[in-house]
Amino acid sequence: MQCSEIQEALLEAQYNSKSLPPQAQNHILSCSHCQTLQNSSQSLDAFLELDREPPVLRPGFDTRFYAKLEELKQTKTDSRIESFVRKFQWWFAGAMAGATALVLVTLNQPEMQDPTLFDPDLSLAMELELVEDLDLLAQLEELEDFDVITQLNSLELDTLGDPVAPKPTKKDEVRIQ
Amino acid sequence: MKKRDEAPLRPKMTDPDVELMLAFKNGDEESFVKLYEKYRNRIVHFTRRFLQDPAQNEEAAQDVFLKLYKSRTQYKPTARFSTFLFRIATNHCLNIQARHDTKLVDRNQELDERHDVHPTANSTPETEAQTSELRTTLNKMLFGLPENQRAALVLCHYEGMSYKEASIALELTESAVKSLIHRAREKLSHQLKLLKQREVVGHAMQ
Numbered sequence: 001m002q003c004s005e006i007q008e009a010l011l012e013a014q015y016n017s018k019s020l021p022p023q024a025q026n027h028i029l030s031c032s033h034c035q036t037l038q039n040s041s042q043s044l045d046a047f048l049e050l051d052r053e054p055p056v057l058r059p060g061f062d063t064r065f066y067a068k069l070e071e072l073k074q075t076k077t078d079s080r081i082e083s084f085v086r087k088f089q090w091w092f093a094g095a096m097a098g099a100t101a102l103v104l105v106t107l108n109q110p111e112m113q114d115p116t117l118f119d120p121d122l123s124l125a126m127e128l129e130l131v132e133d134l135d136l137l138a139q140l141e142e143l144e145d146f147d148v149i150t151q152l153n154s155l156e157l158d159t160l161g162d163p164v165a166p167k168p169t170k171k172d173e174v175r176i177q
Numbered sequence: 178m179k180k181r182d183e184a185p186l187r188p189k190m191t192d193p194d195v196e197l198m199l200a201f202k203n204g205d206e207e208s209f210v211k212l213y214e215k216y217r218n219r220i221v222h223f224t225r226r227f228l229q230d231p232a233q234n235e236e237a238a239q240d241v242f243l244k245l246y247k248s249r250t251q252y253k254p255t256a257r258f259s260t261f262l263f264r265i266a267t268n269h270c271l272n273i274q275a276r277h278d279t280k281l282v283d284r285n286q287e288l289d290e291r292h293d294v295h296p297t298a299n300s301t302p303e304t305e306a307q308t309s310e311l312r313t314t315l316n317k318m319l320f321g322l323p324e325n326q327r328a329a330l331v332l333c334h335y336e337g338m339s340y341k342e343a344s345i346a347l348e349l350t351e352s353a354v355k356s357l358i359h360r361a362r363e364k365l366s367h368q369l370k371l372l373k374q375r376e377v378v379g380h381a382m383q
Contacts, residue, residue, distance in 0.1 A: 008359075065239045
């Protein structure tokens with residue numbers, strides 16, 4: 001084993017849970033340079049050990065930590081609620097938009113508008129119906145005229161027939177009766 | 178630096194902490210408390226090596242556990258639990274440092290205060306003062322290392338991770354971790370040598 005490999009072997013033994021190989025041990029025993037290296041390494045380890053003492057925590061360390069932890073949990077719960085509300089708002093807005101669109105589509109459908117505008121047959125039929133209605137009105141007018149005629153007496157009827165004839169007197173009226 | 182290959186690792190189901198983390202992932206909050214109690218001191222110890230302000234390093238340690246709590250749904254047992262946790266911790270500390278978030282508090286003073294409060298049982302004031310001084314020097318030396326070298330050294334030396342585990346935590350190749358540790362130790366050895374020489378000179382002058 002060479003001097004250059006000794007340092008790595010020492011570190012491997014220390015930090016990688018490997019034992020120092022016998023060749024390395026033999027080399028160190030026979031090499032003053034590597035002995036110095038090992039001594040230096042050991043004194044450094046002893047020096048580093050000075051700072052191994054456990055830390056002294058300030059009073060209330062755990063209390064402060066558990067308070068922070070509670071805060072964190074609370075924040076998580078709040079953020080979950082916020083996230084739910086946000087999701088609900090999005091869902092609600094989407095539903096509202098959908099409903100509005102549905103209403104608009106429904107209102108724009110042809111069935112919901114004046115049917116005669118799109119169907120010429122229907123339009124004609126409705127016109128005919130209108131004509132029928134006019135005929136009916138004419139008939140009604142005729143009937144009214146008939147009623148008026150029935151209410152007239154014979155003299156009046158004669159007068160209607162001959163407008164030049166003298167008007168009936170009261171005496172004539174009595175005679176007819 | 179070359180990034181570690183994202184090769185799938187075999188799940189370490191023998192790690193009891195992985196079991197706890199999986200239980201926590203499935204909603205068992207008690208498992209999280211167990212993990213927190215088990216790793217709390219180690220994580221504070223770890224963050225202390227990156228952040229000088231004691232209040233800030235404790236806060237960083239707490240944040241690491243909060244991140245663990247938040248990331249439970251994404252957890253996959255691809256490595257030991259400690260590797261996963263220290264990966265979060267390393268990233269968090271490096272991010273804080275990158276943001277230049279650190280408050281400039283004299284860490285040495287804080288360390289001195291700490292040692293005044295907790296002196297070792299069989300120590301004399303003299304030895305305690307010496308140890309404290311050496312510890313302060315060591316901390317200065319550690320803080321003087323580049324962040325990635327410090328992170329690699331802390332994970333392997335103080336947290337007992339293997340090169341492979343450290344490479345997962347640091348998201349680097351194993352050879353990169355080896356190289357970082359080698360360079361860090363070389364630098365520290367050199368500084369220690371200088372320190373010893375100065376002490377010899379100091380003693381000689383006295």
